[in-house]
Amino acid sequence: MITTTHYMVLSAGLFTLGLLGVMTRRNIIIILMSIELMLNAVNINFIAFSYQLQNPIGQVFAVFVIVVAAAEAAVGLGIILAFYRNKETINIDEMSLMRW
Amino acid sequence: MVDAVAFYVLAALILGFGALVITAKSTVHSVLFLVADFLCVAALYVTLQAQFLAVIQVMVYAGGIVVLYLFVVMLVNLKRPPEVHSDPRRLGRLGVVMSVAVLVELVAIFALGWSKPEVTGGGGLSPKNVEQLGRLLYQDYLIPFEVASVLLLVAMIGAIVLAKREL
Numbered sequence: 001m002i003t004t005t006h007y008m009v010l011s012a013g014l015f016t017l018g019l020l021g022v023m024t025r026r027n028i029i030i031i032l033m034s035i036e037l038m039l040n041a042v043n044i045n046f047i048a049f050s051y052q053l054q055n056p057i058g059q060v061f062a063v064f065v066i067v068v069a070a071a072e073a074a075v076g077l078g079i080i081l082a083f084y085r086n087k088e089t090i091n092i093d094e095m096s097l098m099r100w
Numbered sequence: 101m102v103d104a105v106a107f108y109v110l111a112a113l114i115l116g117f118g119a120l121v122i123t124a125k126s127t128v129h130s131v132l133f134l135v136a137d138f139l140c141v142a143a144l145y146v147t148l149q150a151q152f153l154a155v156i157q158v159m160v161y162a163g164g165i166v167v168l169y170l171f172v173v174m175l176v177n178l179k180r181p182p183e184v185h186s187d188p189r190r191l192g193r194l195g196v197v198m199s200v201a202v203l204v205e206l207v208a209i210f211a212l213g214w215s216k217p218e219v220t221g222g223g224g225l226s227p228k229n230v231e232q233l234g235r236l237l238y239q240d241y242l243i244p245f246e247v248a249s250v251l252l253l254v255a256m257i258g259a260i261v262l263a264k265r266e267l
Contacts, residue, residue: 002107005210007148010111012206014118016199021122023195029127029173033134036165037118040141043153051148054224056232059150060241063233066160067248071255073165077172078262084176085265093187 007048015041028090032076039069106147113140131169138162151229 014037021034043062050058084090117137124130138161145154226232237245 002103006107006111008210009207010114012203012210013111013115015206016203017115017118017122019202020196020199023199024192025122027127029169029176030122030130033130033169034122036134036161037121037137040138040161043157044141044144047145047148047150047153050150051225056225056229056236059153059229059233060236062150062153063156063237064244064248066156067252070160070165071251073168074255074259075262077168078259080172081175081263090176093190096187 004048004052007044011041011044011048013041014038014044026091026093028080028092028095029077031092032073032080035076036069036073039065039072103147107144110140110144110147113137114144127173128170131166131173134169135162135166138166149225149229152233 018034018036018038018041021037022031025031025034043065046058046062046065050056050062080090083095087094089095114137117133117140120133121130121137124133138157142154142157142162145151145157
């Protein structure tokens with residue numbers, strides 16, 4: 001029997017993988033992809049609760065999460081392109097201009 | 101029984117592809133594993149009676165966002181791999197420890213501290229998933245829906261402005 005807790009543990013695992021990617025990788029494109037993984041983990045939680053409570057509102061919120069993810073990907077990749085044009089790098093360790 | 105097998109297979113695929121996304125050497129391979137991961141998540145949505153969301157997942161994520169990523173990977177022509185230069189002040193180990201701490205914390209909350217909420221007035225998930233979601237989006241959630249459309253417009257204009265060489 002698969003309960004909501006199973007889905008929540010799966011979502012926690014996927015979220016942690018995304019977090020690990022953000023924390024350890026230096027390629028900014030892979031960091032953005034890790035953020036997409038984390039948003040997907042959130043969506044799995046929404047859908048699992050929508051199923052458990054038999055309430056479609058969770059799916060509506062998942063649609064909004066997808067909208068925000070699409071906007072974030074478009075603007076984030078635009079920023080990466082603009083940065084790459086100026087600095088010729090996508091390594092976040094070299095993006096330290098405003099670092100204290 | 102079938103549910104359990106489907107869940108465990110999909111969960112293993114999702115976590116496995118997720119691990120490959122963040123460990124793959126080449127960025128293009130990483131993007132391709134991301135497509136596979138999104139498709140598995142879409143299959144998981146089907147098992148949870150969210151058919152419309154599954155279709156949206158395939159079209160928007162696997163079809164749209166990933167193509168955007170592939171284009172950017174091709175546009176940033178990497179003469180040297182991005183992982184070469186490493187900041188000596190970087191705390192990579194600490195990141196791993198923090199991630200594992202978050203995982204332990206989340207699983208502990210989900211497994212121990214979460215009580216099952218009462219089922220209240222949802223009205224049930226009908227097999228007519230698209231119709232149900234459409235009614236909700238255009239009746240109860242009309243204003244958030246319109247705000248989301250404005251957000252997408254702003255993001256589109258912003259991406260064009262950012263990516264254009266000179267206006």
